[in-house]
Amino acid sequence: MTLVVQKFGGTSVGDSDRIRTVADHVARTVRRGDSVVVVVSAMGKATDDLIRLAHEVSAVQPPRELDMLLTAGERISMSLLCMALAELGVEAESFTGSQAGIVTDAEHTRAKILEIKPHRLLECLSRGAVPVVAGFQGVSTDSNVTTLGRGGSDTTAVALAAALGAAACEIYTDVSGVFTADPRVVATAHKIPSISFEEMLELSASGGRVLALRSVEFARNYGVPLHVRSSFTWEPGTWVVEEDPEMEQAVVSAISHDASEVKLTLTRVPDHPGVAARIFRAVADRGVNVDMIVQNTSLDGFTDISFTAPKVDLPLAREVTEAVAREVGAGTVSVDTEIGRVSLVGAGMKTHPGVTATMFETLAKLDVNIEMISTSAIRISCVIRADQLEAAVQALHEAFGL
Amino acid sequence: MTLVVQKFGGTSVGDSDRIRTVADHVARTVRRGDSVVVVVSAMGKATDDLIRLAHEVSAVQPPRELDMLLTAGERISMSLLCMALAELGVEAESFTGSQAGIVTDAEHTRAKILEIKPHRLLECLSRGAVPVVAGFQGVSTDSNVTTLGRGGSDTTAVALAAALGAAACEIYTDVSGVFTADPRVVATAHKIPSISFEEMLELSASGGRVLALRSVEFARNYGVPLHVRSSFTWEPGTWVVEEDPEMEQAVVSAISHDASEVKLTLTRVPDHPGVAARIFRAVADRGVNVDMIVQNTSLDGFTDISFTAPKVDLPLAREVTEAVAREVGAGTVSVDTEIGRVSLVGAGMKTHPGVTATMFETLAKLDVNIEMISTSAIRISCVIRADQLEAAVQALHEAFGL
Numbered sequence: 001m002t003l004v005v006q007k008f009g010g011t012s013v014g015d016s017d018r019i020r021t022v023a024d025h026v027a028r029t030v031r032r033g034d035s036v037v038v039v040v041s042a043m044g045k046a047t048d049d050l051i052r053l054a055h056e057v058s059a060v061q062p063p064r065e066l067d068m069l070l071t072a073g074e075r076i077s078m079s080l081l082c083m084a085l086a087e088l089g090v091e092a093e094s095f096t097g098s099q100a101g102i103v104t105d106a107e108h109t110r111a112k113i114l115e116i117k118p119h120r121l122l123e124c125l126s127r128g129a130v131p132v133v134a135g136f137q138g139v140s141t142d143s144n145v146t147t148l149g150r151g152g153s154d155t156t157a158v159a160l161a162a163a164l165g166a167a168a169c170e171i172y173t174d175v176s177g178v179f180t181a182d183p184r185v186v187a188t189a190h191k192i193p194s195i196s197f198e199e200m201l202e203l204s205a206s207g208g209r210v211l212a213l214r215s216v217e218f219a220r221n222y223g224v225p226l227h228v229r230s231s232f233t234w235e236p237g238t239w240v241v242e243e244d245p246e247m248e249q250a251v252v253s254a255i256s257h258d259a260s261e262v263k264l265t266l267t268r269v270p271d272h273p274g275v276a277a278r279i280f281r282a283v284a285d286r287g288v289n290v291d292m293i294v295q296n297t298s299l300d301g302f303t304d305i306s307f308t309a310p311k312v313d314l315p316l317a318r319e320v321t322e323a324v325a326r327e328v329g330a331g332t333v334s335v336d337t338e339i340g341r342v343s344l345v346g347a348g349m350k351t352h353p354g355v356t357a358t359m360f361e362t363l364a365k366l367d368v369n370i371e372m373i374s375t376s377a378i379r380i381s382c383v384i385r386a387d388q389l390e391a392a393v394q395a396l397h398e399a400f401g402l
Numbered sequence: 403m404t405l406v407v408q409k410f411g412g413t414s415v416g417d418s419d420r421i422r423t424v425a426d427h428v429a430r431t432v433r434r435g436d437s438v439v440v441v442v443s444a445m446g447k448a449t450d451d452l453i454r455l456a457h458e459v460s461a462v463q464p465p466r467e468l469d470m471l472l473t474a475g476e477r478i479s480m481s482l483l484c485m486a487l488a489e490l491g492v493e494a495e496s497f498t499g500s501q502a503g504i505v506t507d508a509e510h511t512r513a514k515i516l517e518i519k520p521h522r523l524l525e526c527l528s529r530g531a532v533p534v535v536a537g538f539q540g541v542s543t544d545s546n547v548t549t550l551g552r553g554g555s556d557t558t559a560v561a562l563a564a565a566l567g568a569a570a571c572e573i574y575t576d577v578s579g580v581f582t583a584d585p586r587v588v589a590t591a592h593k594i595p596s597i598s599f600e601e602m603l604e605l606s607a608s609g610g611r612v613l614a615l616r617s618v619e620f621a622r623n624y625g626v627p628l629h630v631r632s633s634f635t636w637e638p639g640t641w642v643v644e645e646d647p648e649m650e651q652a653v654v655s656a657i658s659h660d661a662s663e664v665k666l667t668l669t670r671v672p673d674h675p676g677v678a679a680r681i682f683r684a685v686a687d688r689g690v691n692v693d694m695i696v697q698n699t700s701l702d703g704f705t706d707i708s709f710t711a712p713k714v715d716l717p718l719a720r721e722v723t724e725a726v727a728r729e730v731g732a733g734t735v736s737v738d739t740e741i742g743r744v745s746l747v748g749a750g751m752k753t754h755p756g757v758t759a760t761m762f763e764t765l766a767k768l769d770v771n772i773e774m775i776s777t778s779a780i781r782i783s784c785v786i787r788a789d790q791l792e793a794a795v796q797a798l799h800e801a802f803g804l
Contacts, residue, residue, distance in 0.1 A: 079471035
């Protein structure tokens with residue numbers, strides 16, 4: 001008997017019919033002889049509705065209360081799924097994050113899992129019943145209800161799979177797997193049958209919206225094979241697994257793009273040790289996620305520093321950057337919202353020189369100017385003009401024969 | 403400094419505006435210098451919406467999962483109220499039934515409170531913050547989420563008031579207090595400033611919908627003064643308190659009526675010891691709430707037995723009664739759905755003879771036939787035809803000079 005964790009996202013449990021369809025799928029898995037632990041998100045737009053209600057009621061949302069509010073969402077979807085399973089003759093019990101033993105730190109709205117105490121889930125499994133666990137939520141060490149932030153339900157699923165020693169963690173979503181590029185941009189993009197944790201990490205970090213970065217990290221750290229697939233088609237999706245050293249790797253596995261960032265530039269920054277550290281410490285302390293950083297060659301003891309950050313963090317990023325610019329005696333702060341980033345990801349890149357050259361040549365042919373560059377062992381990212389992003393993705397997809 | 407428990411029902415927190423109005427009232431109470439513990443129900447029709455969703459998803463609703471589902475309702479209203487209080491500068495923290503220490507038995511959908519462990523509420527109060535507690539819900543001794551059934555939020559409020567030694571428990575609802583009769587039936591009905599626990603118990607048991615019977619019982623047993631009032635007008639309502647033996651009591655305080663019951667009659671029941679016990683044990687074992695019972699004078703060793711029960715229990719009551727009728731060798735079972743009950747309640751009745759006579763005379767003048775009679779020391783109830791119920795209430799209200 002194999003234990004699998006099946007995680008269903010918001011669109012997968014979006015209405016009564018979808019919940020019954022999910023119940024049917026879980027029931028089939030059980031009848032096949034496998035043990036299943038189910039993790040669910042809140043139904044479709046339920047979380048958005050609750051947030052809208054919170055804004056209607058008050059301009060102030062204490063994080064503890066926001067967590068209390070939002071966790072109502074999974075409570076509804078998980079108990080409804082248990083009812084649908086009961087109608088199919090499958091015994092199921094719902095568990096809140098707290099009941100499932102998901103212990104977190106006390107950072108409301110973005111808590112980190114500290115420990116899993118799954119004894120109630122194990123007891124439920126030992127009775128042959130299906131535990132249905134609320135994704136996204138936990139209980140803090142001081143007994144308050146917490147949420148795990150963006151991608152929290154994926155993290156719950158992977159953490160439970162690790163704690164329970166599950167054979168796999170199936171992530172059901174509204175896309176049928178990981179693609180060589182966004183199919184809305186590249187008509188010939190196709191589903192990748194299998195990809196390594198490292199490649200998936202790079203894809204998630206560079207604009208791929210299929211899996212949250214932290215859930216992939218968790219899966220890699222605990223060696224939990226992930227299977228990303230669609231609850232609309234039920235066809236096999238993409239496996240995210242340990243890299244097989246025996247296998248020859250694709251030079252480039254996928255092309256991702258991201259138009260959700262902005263670029264901030266500080267001009268005339270005094271170029272001596274410790275200045276850059278002060279700037280990025282100040283930005284980090286306010287919780288702004290800096291992505292790429294470029295520092296110009298110094299001229300007359302001054303330099304320009306540019307960095308990218310999420311668009312949603314722009315007001316905060318601008319405020320803190322302007323403050324620190326005054327402190328260190330730098331010049332002005334300028335903002336560019338019309339940037340886009342295109343990235344190549346592939347484990348085979350490590351052993352194949354020339355990928356960077358091909359990328360740059362392809363972009364040059366399109367008359368695309370490269371504004372910033374960042375690389376890892378298995379990824380190359382370029383910041384370009386936002387309005388050239390889609391053409392760049394299409395050309396690169398073809399140039400690397402995907 | 404006085405501690406009060408303020409309970410707000412579903413209509414009182416029915417939408418964003420109402421929640422802000424409630425927050426304003428709680429803030430005023432705090433600024434007056436009182437300590438407040440707030441208990442909230444789910445918003446308006448939230449519970450009905452969740453039940454409808456459950457029926458859409460499945461024909462089977464395991465009670466444990468129904469409780470998990472419905473408790474999402476108070477979670478939403480209580481966290482929203484805390485946000486509205488935060489905007490007014492009042493520190494508040496929401497607590498689920500479990501977090502508030504409301505320990506119940508394991509009877510899902512109709513759990514009974516076993517114990518209150520209010521240490522988290524006391525800690526919150528000691529910091530000068532306002533605990534906002536989910537009504538209607540608790541946690542069972544085996545750590546599952548339970549609900550307290552009908553009137554559960556009132557029970558939560560009274561139980562907390564008792565456990566915390568509160569000076570009073572204020573029940574805010576959509577009516578402005580307890581009336582001498584239903585104002586929709588009797589135009590001259592007026593609000594009663596103060597009424598005894600015993601009278602309120604009789605009113606709740608005989609059709610008054612203002613307070614749930616069990617919350618009044620709880621308040622009486624623990625001596626918690628109740629103040630029933632409207633969150634729409636905020637004017638003083640009705641106090642429900644210990645009877646003052648020094649005060650002269652009204653002979654009749656109020657007239658209640660109830661058209662929510664049916665009458666079942668078993669004909670030709672063998673009239674020997676133990677038969678009635680078998681019948682009503684069988685009915686009770688299926689959870690049917692029998693109200694009034696009348697047994698005819700025996701004739702030839704046979705008798706007829708009639709009893710009333712809630713209309714909602716009719717299918718179950720009929721099934722079990724027909725089964726037990728066969729077992730004891732009785733005749734047929736007939737059902738009368740067109741009955742109504744009118745009741746006089748008054749603590750002064752104990753010392754004033756003639757109330758029954760006046761009641762019967764008043765009904766006789768209206769040509770109303772009395773089909774069943776039941777009395778307590780401070781109540782007289784008569785079952786009559788449903789279509790004569792309103793006229794009977796109006797005539798009695800006038801006859802007793804209310």
